[in-house]
Amino acid sequence: MxxxxxxxxxxxxxxxxxxxxxxxxxxxxxxxxxxxxxxxxxxxxxxxxxxxxxxxxxxxxxxxxxxxxxxxxxxxxxxxxxxxxxxxxxxxxxxxxxxxxxxxxxxxxxxxxxxSRLPLLGRHVVRRPMVPPDPSARPSDVVGAYLDALGAGDTAAAVAAFATDGTYRGPGADTDRHTGTRELTEFHDTLFSAGGGIPLTLCGVTEDGTRSAFEYVVDRWGAAGLPPQPGLAVCVRGGDGLIVSARVYDDVEAPVE
Structure with missing residues (x-):
């Protein structure tokens, strides 16, 4: 709202x-x-x-x-x-x-x-997808590699896509951040602790050479099935081509602590 x-x-x-x-x-x-x-x-x-x-x-x-x-x-x-x-x-x-x-x-x-509606209501709310999948949508270079690692549940490959001081910010609050190799490794280990990766079905990609913004639908998290629901994420590349910032906007309730 x-x-x-x-x-x-x-x-x-x-x-x-x-x-x-x-x-x-x-x-x-x-x-x-x-x-x-x-x-x-x-x-x-x-x-x-x-x-x-x-x-x-x-x-x-x-x-x-x-x-x-x-x-x-x-x-x-x-x-x-x-x-x-x-x-x-x-x-x-x-x-x-x-x-x-x-x-x-x-x-x-x-x-x-x-x-996310978590900061406003104290709970997540499932939302229906808004736009159809686009089979041709794929972010370029390192961001595409990160999505592959995310879908495969591969912590090492996911963290390798980030710069050493890169940051992942979650959707719940601007303070929900994980920065640096150690924190990113711990964070992705937790993400993948539900029995596997988080495959995203892409609905569109907007790129300007530095940032890749993509809308998606998620319906599975590891071994857990989820009601199909939408989200949006933005990944920012640094001078070395690696991700310096990943920012997520969705209301998906993770099946992990």
Missing amino acids: VWIPQISGLVERLGAAELADALRDPAAATVPVALDDPEAGRISGVGVLEAWLAVQDAWRAERKAEIEEVATTFGGGRAVGEWIVRLEGEDGGRIGLPVAAAVDLTSTLPVRIHH
Whole structure:
């Protein structure tokens, strides 16, 4: 339940000024609008979108939300934006919620928002997949190798894809980080302790030469089957071509501690 007003800017930078204007002011929309949100699901139609955005404005004000940009990736006519939304939690303390949005103007669902609901609700929520798999989608070079290692449950190969000071940030909070070879090894050993790897079915890849952003569906974690559910991840390459940062946006409940 987190709308990022800056998403309209991503749409505009892709050349869809009318859609960007519709997202800012649905009452004046001249084109159809559709987006998908982790809580509300698919939102389409002027009246529904206008009411939802009003609720979002009030929610951000109530939670004293501040939006911090992380990165934006453009490639292949698509864009992926990443932010940290800093807001008041239920206990009054501040939390940092990682949020990402994929914008694809060729899709019937051109705006797709990804974030975990664990920091907001204290639990994970299964979400249905939003876009179909793309058999041709594959990140290039080291990021593709990392996904192969992730699917195979191969800790050594997964960690080898990272720079020695590389970081993996999970979806639950901006403080959910594992940095350096030792922490990454321990983290991936835990990931694969459910009897194997985590194969991802890719739905699209957006690359700019430095970052690879990919949407996916996951339905298995090791030996455990899962309800099919979507996610988005971004991997950033350093000067040596290895991954310096991997950032995940999903609400998958791991079958491991």
